[in-house]
Amino acid sequence: MVASTDSTVRPRAVFARVRAVLRICTGSFRDLIPIIVVVAFFQIVVLQQPFPNLDRVIVGLVFVVVGLSLFVQGLQIGLFPLGESMAHAFARKGSLIALLAFAFCLGFGTTVAEPALIAVAAKAGEVAGAAGFIGDSEPARNEYALQLRLTVAVSVGLALVLGVFRILKGWPVHYLIIGGYILVIVMTGFAPPEIVGIAYDSGGVTTSTITVPLVAALGVGLATVIRGRTPLLDGFGLIALASLTPIVFVLVFGMVV
Amino acid sequence: MTILIDTVEVALGTLVDVAPIAAILIGFQFLVLRRPIANLRRVIAGFAYVLVGLTLFLVGLREALFPLGESMAEQLTAAPLARGGDTSWLDFGWVYAFAAAIGFATAVAEPALIAVSLKAQDVSGGAVSARGLRIAVAVGVAVGVALGTLRIVTGTPLPYFIIAGYVAVILLTMRCRREIIPLAFDSGGVTTSTVTVPVLAALGLGLASAIPGRSPLLDGFGLIAFACLFPIMSVMGYAAVVEWMRRPGRQHRHGAKSGAKEEEVP
Numbered sequence: 001m002v003a004s005t006d007s008t009v010r011p012r013a014v015f016a017r018v019r020a021v022l023r024i025c026t027g028s029f030r031d032l033i034p035i036i037v038v039v040a041f042f043q044i045v046v047l048q049q050p051f052p053n054l055d056r057v058i059v060g061l062v063f064v065v066v067g068l069s070l071f072v073q074g075l076q077i078g079l080f081p082l083g084e085s086m087a088h089a090f091a092r093k094g095s096l097i098a099l100l101a102f103a104f105c106l107g108f109g110t111t112v113a114e115p116a117l118i119a120v121a122a123k124a125g126e127v128a129g130a131a132g133f134i135g136d137s138e139p140a141r142n143e144y145a146l147q148l149r150l151t152v153a154v155s156v157g158l159a160l161v162l163g164v165f166r167i168l169k170g171w172p173v174h175y176l177i178i179g180g181y182i183l184v185i186v187m188t189g190f191a192p193p194e195i196v197g198i199a200y201d202s203g204g205v206t207t208s209t210i211t212v213p214l215v216a217a218l219g220v221g222l223a224t225v226i227r228g229r230t231p232l233l234d235g236f237g238l239i240a241l242a243s244l245t246p247i248v249f250v251l252v253f254g255m256v257v
Numbered sequence: 258m259t260i261l262i263d264t265v266e267v268a269l270g271t272l273v274d275v276a277p278i279a280a281i282l283i284g285f286q287f288l289v290l291r292r293p294i295a296n297l298r299r300v301i302a303g304f305a306y307v308l309v310g311l312t313l314f315l316v317g318l319r320e321a322l323f324p325l326g327e328s329m330a331e332q333l334t335a336a337p338l339a340r341g342g343d344t345s346w347l348d349f350g351w352v353y354a355f356a357a358a359i360g361f362a363t364a365v366a367e368p369a370l371i372a373v374s375l376k377a378q379d380v381s382g383g384a385v386s387a388r389g390l391r392i393a394v395a396v397g398v399a400v401g402v403a404l405g406t407l408r409i410v411t412g413t414p415l416p417y418f419i420i421a422g423y424v425a426v427i428l429l430t431m432r433c434r435r436e437i438i439p440l441a442f443d444s445g446g447v448t449t450s451t452v453t454v455p456v457l458a459a460l461g462l463g464l465a466s467a468i469p470g471r472s473p474l475l476d477g478f479g480l481i482a483f484a485c486l487f488p489i490m491s492v493m494g495y496a497a498v499v500e501w502m503r504r505p506g507r508q509h510r511h512g513a514k515s516g517a518k519e520e521e522v523p
Contacts, residue, residue: 034362060321070310078303200482213372240442
């Protein structure tokens, strides 16, 4: 029963499938039209230059369209259902500790290896070295970058723990966010200016393309299962917290180190 | 040939990205939940689609768009300086226009934003349209990035803008319908991912190193923060506009607050 119907498809089903694939590809292409228009406009009208390697650009665009279509399809059949079924399973199990541990691991594990974060942390190491916070040597910079990455990863883990707890309790998310903003504003006054830009940016780089759908599905799934919670009001907000806590933690990190 | 090497490289990178997620999911599924995953085949197929899709997407961007975008950012910032003489912030008009346009365009194509907007449309029963939400977010990113480049050009300290932005968000939050608040805050975080971050980083660092008196390390940062902050406001604004357009007559205007409260009850 679980077996996929792939091996027994009929021609009509194949046609339906091809049509569905084409429809998704058209949608993805529509998403890319703005980029194409912007790049073409600036290249031709503003910079007044011919397109270099037009063939490469076109091959690249085909890759992008197919890639985006597959990604969206994968979301619908894989990531969303998985996130939701895990939310249901945790709710059935009824163990708060297990759920919060899962939230922490998901946040920490997906952030610590995030390429964008590694890049920002390495840059931060350079800034700190140049500003004289740490010895201006290779090991000192790497050490600083690693500590910063761990700080951000822990902060994202804690953000998801707090966010899941909030869904269970039904607290409005904006109290937490506004409280966080006020904390950030106050701490900006005390943190060394060199770290402030990095801190603000670190909030944005933590949530990767694969984490976001899982986390969104988890939150919405939990809010659907728990009585008295509405998915729209309580299910969202995890990503917001995960983008805010790194700012706070990196500012603290900048003051301490 | 390079495209093949690039593909393998990106595929490995994406795998490394997914490995910890897969390990955590599998670990909790088997050790804590101790139950088989429903529709395991579909889920595995979905993960494979996501992996292959993301890889192709990134390779395509690297081949087609990133090199062009980066060279454009360089040329646009270099042009006003090449004319010589004193440059004021007004000379960088095309830079702001490019920043806004590329911010909008990359946000529309951002896969993480697509994911959240699909979820939002699903959950709200269509009251929040996926396309409308994405366009609202993209407008926010456009405004944010344009202001961010203006800040790099003028050299205004970053905290002024960000703190003013936070205050604006707090004020808007108080006036806004409660249903949209969590979604608006989430939109801030999801806009900056695979597509937007590399382009913005190139733009910010290029601009900061081209303009005399700016340090790429100090001033190059901050564009991502702008791109995260402004979508929160634009999504709240979008919600207000949608609500206003759906309202049949102005006479209901005073009922707005109590109306919002009634609708909170599921």
